Amino acid sequence: MAQSAISSIRSYYPNLSKLHQKIADYIFAQPQMAGELTINELAEKVGVSTASISRFAKAVGYSSFREFSLDLANVPSGVNRSSMFKKVKPDDTPKEMAEKTFQAMIDALISTQSLLHNDELEKMSNHILKCRQLAFFGLGGSSVAALDGYHKFLRTSINSEYYPDFDVQLMQAAKMDENDCAIMISHSGENQQTLTVLKQLHNNHVPVIAITSFGRSSLAQRADMVLLSLADQMSTTSDSMYTLIAQLAMIDSLFTIVAVKLSNKTEAVMNRVKEAIDQTRT
Secondary structure (H helix, E strand, C coil): CCCHHHHHHHHHHHHCCHHHHHHHHHHHHCHHHHHCCCHHHHHHHHCCCHHHHHHHHHHCCCCCHHHHHHHHCCCCCCCCHHHHCCCCCCCCCHHHHHHHHHHHHHHHHHHHHCCCCHHHHHHHHHHHHHCCCEEEEECCCHHHHHHHHHHHHCCCCCCEEECCCHHHHHHHHHHCCCCCEEEEECCCCCCHHHHHHHHHHHHCCCCEEEEECCCCCHHHHHCCEEEECCCCCCCCCCHHHHHHHHHHHHHHHHHHHHHHHHCHHHHHHHHHHHHHHHHCCC
16 A cells, blocks of 8 residues: 555654654655665665665665665655654645544554555464353453454454453453454553553463554553554644544444454344344334
8 A cells, every 4th residue: 555654653753763863854855756766875864874774664664775765665755754744734724624633533543554464464364263252351441443443343243242341351361262353442552451461362372353552552562463553643642532533433443344254244234233123212
């Protein structure tokens, strides 16, 4: 996808070293020019060694500078750091504020979509399809996405569970094993209660799918499979709000993949659910 290089850098940026952030800042400022440079030219422009550039490419998720450079070369014109970090100004009209809010959500979806890979989605959906029980874990703001996932998968033939209370989540994790599957959602990937639940799941060898915004977070590093949800920050405190849109879209994507593969079973369950709900409306 066109913005995957920029999106990947942004997902790793908070955890990069100062030197690597310097390289990232140069690329953010002029991604199209950076994409046309050789490793030696980029190193000279930034004022670092070629070894640092090579390590940077690996630090943001690429196997080599060549792979990173090819991806960066596909970034469309007009994409840079300033366009990605829009801010709502006090003197903006209500319509302008609304438009910037909508744009931030659209950008979050585009950035997240750019990091999706077919093989990873296939692996995740297969784990979900074969699991005995699918459990959703999310606390605080992430509980909204976890509840939505649970609500969605209730429409399939897969046994799904979600409990909003941390203590109950921990007990739930203790009962699971390698035949189950867990989807853990945390914007920062550093929520200590979430990591406590993750440790319990690991102790029981439960496959874990993580949905988080930061590729170097503790959750991302320790999970078996990872989906990165990215948001174009409008301020230092609002990014998680726009990330929620991306989280919901990824959960919907997993649901759609699984539902299509289950086909007739899903349709039968959805019909029964619809009939049960319809009875409450008559």
